[in-house]
Amino acid sequence: MLSRTRQVATRPSSLAPDAAEREWAARFGLADESAFESLFRTYYARLCDFVESYVRSPDLAEELVQAVFLRIWEHRAAWEPTTGVRAYLFAACRNHALGALKHDRVVARVARRATREEIALGIAAPRMGPDEELQATELASVLSEAVDRLPERRRSVVILRWQQQMSYAEIARVLGISVKTVEAHMGRALAFLRQQLAHLRP
């Protein structure tokens, strides 16, 4: 299994970083600041979204994403994202986020969970008739709450796929797992969401 993962991560044909990514990587070697800036502008908000799903704090999310970019800039001469630029960025941000969570397992996360659960309960209450249409925003929070309850990797598979439109191969590179495992995570996540939303409306 392990050797398989490595193969996925290094075989060039499976990487296919697009032309823009390759250009970025090439220009970084020359310390081109505008290339770095365009990379930053392209991915900053998306990475903040992603990191926020881990740390539950917009301030901390921004700080961690900035730290990732600063690190890349400071080590730009040696920077070679063999997994593709985007996969590298998301993987680095995930590592930072996990590190931050490990560093201080913040109570805020728990508190935040609690409020989300209250919201979900409010929606599940009987004020909703069987034929009543769920409001999109309410649906979003129920779904978000369900996604939140997924284990960390499974949640990230879902988020990277639905929000970043990543292929299974790219998600595998971000999370450092095999494509088969990503597919299995996705299948289980869908099963869980199906069950959660079915539960919402008997």
Place this chain on the structure above:
Amino acid sequence: MDWNSIDWERLDRYVSGRASADEMAALAAWVNADPELRALAAAMGVAGRPSGAERRDWDVRSAWQRLHRRMGSPPLHLLSSSPPPVRVPVSRMLAAAAVLILVAAGSLLVYGRWRTAASELRAFATRRSQTAVLELPDGSRLMLGPASRLRLPANGGVFRASGTRDVYLEGEAYLEVKHDAARPFRVHTAAGVVEDIGTEFLVSAYPDAPGMRVVVATGMVALYRPPPPTAGAARRPLVTLAHGDVAQVVASGVATVTHDVDVTSYIAWTRGDLGFDGTRLGDVVPALERWYDVEIRLTDSSLAERRLTATFRRESLSQVLELLALSLNVRVQRAGRTVVLAPGPQSRPTP
């Protein structure tokens, strides 16, 4: 519609966009035909993100500006008490500091009192033409200007745990403080104490320029006089400064505050630039000396009153001197690291 019969795999293909163009068109038609499916697809696209008021729109532009200020910092130079200064890569330096903190935290229980004994302080210093970035254990970041010296408690646990955060500065530093109302961050200089109230600010207190200058880039700071030997608990700040304020504190303790200043030229050096905005040549000279590691002498004291407005971006010393000669009408003589500035060929028309 029955929620049990939702085809999640199809929805997944649609939301993730992982389908051929033809299939995507068919999927879009399928989703759009049903308002509930449409709502569900929209929800999937934002799943895992906070909704409503909790949701933040990321300000990419100002985020870039923040990052940009932190880029291009030269490697850290650590001055230990032993004479030959050693260059250490930042990462290794920080690892060493972390070890030191661990060792020290067990034995020392001295919290940030003013007169911490010299042995309990760790010193960082820059030479001329050198700046350095320090990442403090509390997450604050500090950029030390040229020919500056910063001391902070060797017992880094003070920074990590409770208690105030005190650093002692001689020279110039730009600080991005991780604000914590419970643990004030204070910069002590010979001329006073600057305390952050959630901010990025610059403190300049070189021994050759008596007094201290404080420039606030964002947020607020409070300014205190230097503490008397037996400092009482509650002291009122001399003045509180906000974003865009520049305070000049002279040795006698009088502070002059200018509001709504464009602080760019003051903090230019943190980006590797050197900026002057109507600055007296007398004040430009020490900055140039520190930046380019030269000695500059004025033959005529009246020259010190001429004023310079310029921003230097990695210009060489000779380019800078050329510009000085032209814009201030001075004659430049240079011999190695010594520069002499004399009044120009034809004296300026007196205003």
